Amino acid sequence: MKRFFEPSYTTWLHRANPALKLILFVALFVMTMFVHHIDASFYLACAFLLLLFVCSGYPLWKTALLTAGFALVFVSASLTMILFGKGAEIWWSFGPIHISKESFYRGLHLGFRSIAFGCQGLLFVLTSSSTGLFYALMQRLKLSPKYAYSFMASIRLLPMVGEELRIRREALAVRGAGGSSGLGGLLRLPERYALPLLAQSIRRAQRTAAAMEVKRFDAGRRRTYYYPSPVTANDAAALLLLAAAVAAAFLLARNLPVFGLGDMRMDP
Amino acid sequence: MSTQISGAGARRKGLTLTDVLVTVVVSLVLGVVYHVWSSVYSLVSVLFVQSDELVYGMWFAASTLAFLLIRKPGVALIAEIAAAHLEIAFGSAYGIQLLLYSVVQGLGAELVFAAFRYRKSSAFVAGLAGIGAAAGSLLIDIYYGYVEDYATWLLIAKYAMRAVSSFVIAGYLMYALAKLLERAGVTQSLRPVDRKEYDALND
Numbered sequence: 001m002k003r004f005f006e007p008s009y010t011t012w013l014h015r016a017n018p019a020l021k022l023i024l025f026v027a028l029f030v031m032t033m034f035v036h037h038i039d040a041s042f043y044l045a046c047a048f049l050l051l052l053f054v055c056s057g058y059p060l061w062k063t064a065l066l067t068a069g070f071a072l073v074f075v076s077a078s079l080t081m082i083l084f085g086k087g088a089e090i091w092w093s094f095g096p097i098h099i100s101k102e103s104f105y106r107g108l109h110l111g112f113r114s115i116a117f118g119c120q121g122l123l124f125v126l127t128s129s130s131t132g133l134f135y136a137l138m139q140r141l142k143l144s145p146k147y148a149y150s151f152m153a154s155i156r157l158l159p160m161v162g163e164e165l166r167i168r169r170e171a172l173a174v175r176g177a178g179g180s181s182g183l184g185g186l187l188r189l190p191e192r193y194a195l196p197l198l199a200q201s202i203r204r205a206q207r208t209a210a211a212m213e214v215k216r217f218d219a220g221r222r223r224t225y226y227y228p229s230p231v232t233a234n235d236a237a238a239l240l241l242l243a244a245a246v247a248a249a250f251l252l253a254r255n256l257p258v259f260g261l262g263d264m265r266m267d268p
Numbered sequence: 269m270s271t272q273i274s275g276a277g278a279r280r281k282g283l284t285l286t287d288v289l290v291t292v293v294v295s296l297v298l299g300v301v302y303h304v305w306s307s308v309y310s311l312v313s314v315l316f317v318q319s320d321e322l323v324y325g326m327w328f329a330a331s332t333l334a335f336l337l338i339r340k341p342g343v344a345l346i347a348e349i350a351a352a353h354l355e356i357a358f359g360s361a362y363g364i365q366l367l368l369y370s371v372v373q374g375l376g377a378e379l380v381f382a383a384f385r386y387r388k389s390s391a392f393v394a395g396l397a398g399i400g401a402a403a404g405s406l407l408i409d410i411y412y413g414y415v416e417d418y419a420t421w422l423l424i425a426k427y428a429m430r431a432v433s434s435f436v437i438a439g440y441l442m443y444a445l446a447k448l449l450e451r452a453g454v455t456q457s458l459r460p461v462d463r464k465e466y467d468a469l470n471d
Binding site for chain 1: 285289290294296298301346362364444452
């Protein structure tokens with residue numbers, strides 16, 4: 001799995017400071033959330049899909065594999081709104097289902113937007129490492145080391161939880177208590193799985209944390225870091241790249257509209 | 269002797285590394301259990317439209333459970349963020365979005381606990397905190413999914429189910445789990461020491 005998530009080449013986005021990149025992508029998310037025109041959301045989805053293929057640093061087939069799920073996301077984001085959204089110009093109705101012109105295009109707009117969100121999120125995730133992000137947050141945004149090291153340590157504890165879950169499942173099967181189906185078995189799931197896993201993990205977390213406290217992982221901010229996390233020209237390049245993608249999408253939406261519809265909300 | 273007392277005082281107030289790590293791990297384990305549970309989720313979602321809201325409370329469970337175990341300000345928010353962090357760490361395309369959701373949901377739960385001045389830790393208060401988190405998710409849904417443009421019956425049904433599920437799962441179910449953990453003896457060393465326990469030493 002780790003091999004799979006190793007980029008084969010790096011771009012400006014990989015070399016940019018992860019903390020600043022996080023701010024950039026959160027801003028991008030908020031900006032996308034305030035896009036209410038279907039043309040803009042359509043072109044945003046296209047622009048970031050293109051950027052994802054060019055800049056994620058992964059071979060074409062891998063990126064295609066990762067984006068294949070977006071088809072399902074598109075359907076699930078748009079379907080409820082298409083079938084049950086408010087609208088005046090009814091095209092088709094059956095029982096509680098009313099497909100109107102407004103709800104149909106609003107649903108498509110939500111679908112395009114969710115693809116844009118997905119591409120942005122994937123672009124961030126594929127170009128950053130978790131460790132790099134926390135080192136950058138400590139150094140650039142003054143995140144307290146106790147939070148950063150706790151989050152980083154939790155990643156290391158995860159495989160043990162998975163292993164315990166597997167052992168627990170097999171132990172219950174051996175004792176003939178695992179496969180009870182139906183509502184009764186369902187309701188006993190928390191007691192059978194959550195309780196032993198939580199008890200084990202909390203105890204382990206306490207031991208780990210005690211060791212980390214003794215080793216002064218929670219000491220103050222006057223410290224040095226194993227991985228430096230500087231701000232470089234790559235950050236400016238990443239900013240310009242993302243801004244260019246957004247600007248291109250908005251310009252295309254204005255000059256080359258596909259749908260030519262107004263605000264997608266009922267009463268904006 | 270005096271250093272001992274100031275140490276105990278510091279333990280009572282702010283979050284220590286132990287508190288943070290335990291909170292993050294609680295969130296992580298519930299995440300793993302949730303993925304086992306997600307077979308239920310997909311089973312429920314074919315029942316009727318939006319019925320997956322009936323298990324939505326599971327998303328807020330970590331924040332109330334962490335508070336019921338540790339009982340300090342801030343853990344509900346950290347538990348929510350830890351859940352989003354897990355998604356980012358494992359390459360989910362919706363990590364950034366979940367991060368924003370988690371912050372608002374965590375603040376919703378924190379507000380409820382803060383309204384009781386972090387003193388009450390009953391199942392009812394935990395349930396209210398679950399509803400607080402659900403209210404936070406509604407706030408973002410309005411911008412993210414235009415939910416106010418759903419047909420009115422659907423809008424009400426969707427969020428009523430979400431509120432009920434949050435109240436039951438994040439409240440009563442997590443309270444029961446916390447009680448079980450208490451019986452298993454893992455909570456004594458987690459909680460801040462009460463003043464009355466110090467007083468009991470003097471008696």
